[in-house]
Amino acid sequence: MAATAMDHDGGEVVTPGELLGNSSLLAGLGAYADGRCVRASITGHRRLVPPPPGSTDQRSTVEVVGHKAHGAVPQPGSVVIARVTKVMARMASADIMCVDSKAVKEKFTGMIRQQDVRATEIDKVDMFQSYRPGDIVRALVLSLGDARAYYLSTAQNELGVVSAQSITGGTLVPISWTEMQCELTGQIEQRKVAKVE
Amino acid sequence: MEYVNPLTGFRVDGRRPNEMRQLKGEVGVVARADGSALFEMGNTRVIAAVYGPREVQNKGQQVNSKDALVRCEYRMADFSTGDRRRKPKGDRRSTEISLVIRQTMEASILTHLMPRSQIDIFVQVLQADGGTRAACINAATLALADAGIPMRDIVTSCSAGYLCSTPLLDLNYIEDSAGGPDVTVGFLTKMDKVTLLQMDAKLPMDTFETVMDLAIEGCKAIANYIREVLLENTRRLECQRG
Numbered sequence: 001m002a003a004t005a006m007d008h009d010g011g012e013v014v015t016p017g018e019l020l021g022n023s024s025l026l027a028g029l030g031a032y033a034d035g036r037c038v039r040a041s042i043t044g045h046r047r048l049v050p051p052p053p054g055s056t057d058q059r060s061t062v063e064v065v066g067h068k069a070h071g072a073v074p075q076p077g078s079v080v081i082a083r084v085t086k087v088m089a090r091m092a093s094a095d096i097m098c099v100d101s102k103a104v105k106e107k108f109t110g111m112i113r114q115q116d117v118r119a120t121e122i123d124k125v126d127m128f129q130s131y132r133p134g135d136i137v138r139a140l141v142l143s144l145g146d147a148r149a150y151y152l153s154t155a156q157n158e159l160g161v162v163s164a165q166s167i168t169g170g171t172l173v174p175i176s177w178t179e180m181q182c183e184l185t186g187q188i189e190q191r192k193v194a195k196v197e
Numbered sequence: 198m199e200y201v202n203p204l205t206g207f208r209v210d211g212r213r214p215n216e217m218r219q220l221k222g223e224v225g226v227v228a229r230a231d232g233s234a235l236f237e238m239g240n241t242r243v244i245a246a247v248y249g250p251r252e253v254q255n256k257g258q259q260v261n262s263k264d265a266l267v268r269c270e271y272r273m274a275d276f277s278t279g280d281r282r283r284k285p286k287g288d289r290r291s292t293e294i295s296l297v298i299r300q301t302m303e304a305s306i307l308t309h310l311m312p313r314s315q316i317d318i319f320v321q322v323l324q325a326d327g328g329t330r331a332a333c334i335n336a337a338t339l340a341l342a343d344a345g346i347p348m349r350d351i352v353t354s355c356s357a358g359y360l361c362s363t364p365l366l367d368l369n370y371i372e373d374s375a376g377g378p379d380v381t382v383g384f385l386t387k388m389d390k391v392t393l394l395q396m397d398a399k400l401p402m403d404t405f406e407t408v409m410d411l412a413i414e415g416c417k418a419i420a421n422y423i424r425e426v427l428l429e430n431t432r433r434l435e436c437q438r439g
Contacts, residue, residue, distance in 0.1 A: 013431050015424045016342060017350030017387035030347065032307060039387065041307055041347035043427045066345050071231065073250050073311045108252045108314075144313050 011045035011065070020046060020062045030064030042066040072099035074108055074141045074150050081162070082110050082152065084135045090114045092131045094139070094152065111149035112139060117192055119155040129190035136163040138194050160194035200360040200372055209371055210239075215411060217355075217367045217418055218328075222335075222426040224343040232344025236336035239369060240326035245336035247344040250314035264308035266315045269299035271333060273322040294330050297393065301334055301354070301383045304392045307347040316346060327370040328356045331381055334393070335419055342427055350385040351423055352392060355415030357382070357408045359400060364408045366415050380408050384416035 014020065020031055020038045027033045028049060030042045040046070044066035051058050074080055074096055082094035096108040117125045131137065138159050139152035154160045157177070164172040170184035174193045181188050201208055208214065218239030227233035230246035237243075253266055271294045275281055298320060306316065318340070320333045334354035341348060358368045360377045373379060378400045383393025391413070400408065 013428050015351060015427045016348040017385065019387065032347070032349070034349070034388070039349070041349065042345055043342050043431055045431075071250060073314050075312075150313075 011047050013044065014040040014046050014064060015043050016041055020064075024059060026057070026059050026061040028061040028063035030066055031062055038062055040064045072102040072104050074099050074104075074110070076141050076143050078141045079159075080110065080139055080141055080152065082137050082139055084112075084131045084133055084137055087127055087131050087133060089127060092127055093149065094137060096150065096152075109149040110139065110141070110152040111145060112137070112152045112154060116142065116151065116153035116155055126190075130192040131161065132164065132189075132191070134165060135161045135191070138162050154192055154194075157195040160192040162194045164189075164191060200375060201363045201365070203361075208365065210369060214363050215366050215414070217415055218369065220419065220422045222339055222423060224339060224426065224430050230340070230344075232340045232342070232346070234336050234339035234343055236332055236339060238328055238332045238335070238367065240324055241328055241332045242322070242324040243329065243332040243336040244321050244323055245333070245340040246319045247316065247337070247340040247346065248319075249316035249344075250311040250346070251317075253313065253315045263312050265306065265311040265313075267299055267303045267306060267308065267318070268315060269295045269302065269318040269320065269337070271295040271298060271320045271322075273325060273329070277322045277325045294333065297330060297395070298333055298337055301352055301393045302337055302341065305338070305348045305350060305352045305385065306341065307349060310347055316341075325370070327368050327373040328381075330354070330395075331356045331367075334383055335423065339423055339426065342423075343430070350387045350390075351420050352383055352385060353416040353419040353423060354381060354383045354393060355412045355419055356380060357412035357415065359404060359408050364404075364411045366411050378405075378408070380405070380412055382409060382412040382416060384413055384420075386417050386420040 018040045020040055023036045025038050027038045031038050032041050042064055044064045047063045047065055049061040051060055078099050080096045081098035082096045084092055084094045086093040092112045094110045096104055096110045114125050115122050117130050139154050142151040142153045145151040166172050166182035168185055170182045172180035172182055175181050177193050179188050180191045221237040223235040226235045227246045232247040235244050250265055271291050318337050320337055322329050331354040338352045356368050357380050358365045358377050360375055378398035381395045384391055
């Protein structure tokens with residue numbers, strides 16, 4: 001069974017493989033189901049989360065809160081922050097830097113295809129008027145993609161370019177969902193801009 | 198040469214046949230690694246570093262994109278053995294032990310949680326005195342736990358031998374060089390599963406069962422020690438965090 005620990009956190013400290021409970025509990029973060037029992041998969045504090053009110057499954061969720069989590073891995077459905085590295089006629093390449101507000105320790109390669117830039121007028125998207133190399137983009141991970149890159153999408157109002165620099169090096173300020181203006185020169189440049197929250 | 202004193206029952210280094218060498222484990226020894234560990238079994242000293250999960254660098258090695266790719270590199274330092282010799286990188290023994298460590302860790306890591314990523318394990322033997330591959334597996338599992346990689350269980354490994362009609366636990370170099378059988382077992386202690394089994398030389402089946410059981414007992418003892426190291430590290434981190 002789990003080791004006894006005198007911690008002010010209240011939860012006992014468990015190590016990988018230790019038994020957390022049987023099938024009357026759901027396996028949450030840091031735990032996994034092994035047949036009819038739930039075991040810890042990382043080192044950390046055991047924590048019991050009561051079921052949300054009104055849910056059909058009345059089982060509690062057992063979690064393990066670790067002090068040191070491994071770097072984030074993009075999953076389908078994650079919102080990521082990426083830096084555009086290359087813009088081509090039908091796609092843009094980007095390095096994923098953050099996953100759901102959690103920094104990636106080493107970069108993952110993502111790709112924004114032409115049909116995923118915006119939700120309207122998909123056929124008329126011009127990649128060079130949507131992104132430039134160096135832009136910081138908020139995007140949604142569509143899928144694991146092909147062998148080379150994750151498929152990213154910015155076809156929502158909240159997704160798109162969040163930070164960019166103009167040709168002259170000044171910071172670009174969003175003025176609409178398709179345009180940004182340079183602070184220094186007033187030059188207007190075309191981008192697929194994310195909605196400011 | 199007598200490896201077990203028939204009168205007193207002691208081995209050449211003063212241990213009893215079922216006694217383990219002194220264990221010492223330390224985590225966080227490599228600052229730039231995501232997880233690292235230093236592990237000593239007697240005079241065998243091994244350092245392990247884990248990087249990842251990170252992007253797969255060699256795309257051709259990615260067999261399927263549903264699981265993380267585990268890679269391992271094993272090296273013996275030139276000064277780690279009695280004779281200082283320069284081995285070329287990728288010699289036969291290093292390749293074999295790298296593959297053994299990789300397969301043992303792959304069975305334990307929950308690879309499906311990190312699709313299309315790569316976990317690199319680097320293991321270096323600083324001082325060799327028998328049982329190096331068992332020490333490497335223990336160091337790697339400690340480094341993986343330090344990195345926060347989700348695992349099914351803590352994999353531990355231990356070797357056992359059979360000399361002078363006596364099963365011996367945790368062979369040192371002298372006993373390993375005696376030419377007798379050497380059994381190495383990798384074990385998931387909480388799940389009670391064997392993930393690695395290697396042996397050289399010959400043994401009758403019933404004697405082999407006895408030697409293997411002894412090695413499994415050694416694995417359980419090592420697992421208890423590794424859990425203590427991890428718990429101590431967690432408490433220390435908690436105190437630092439306030």
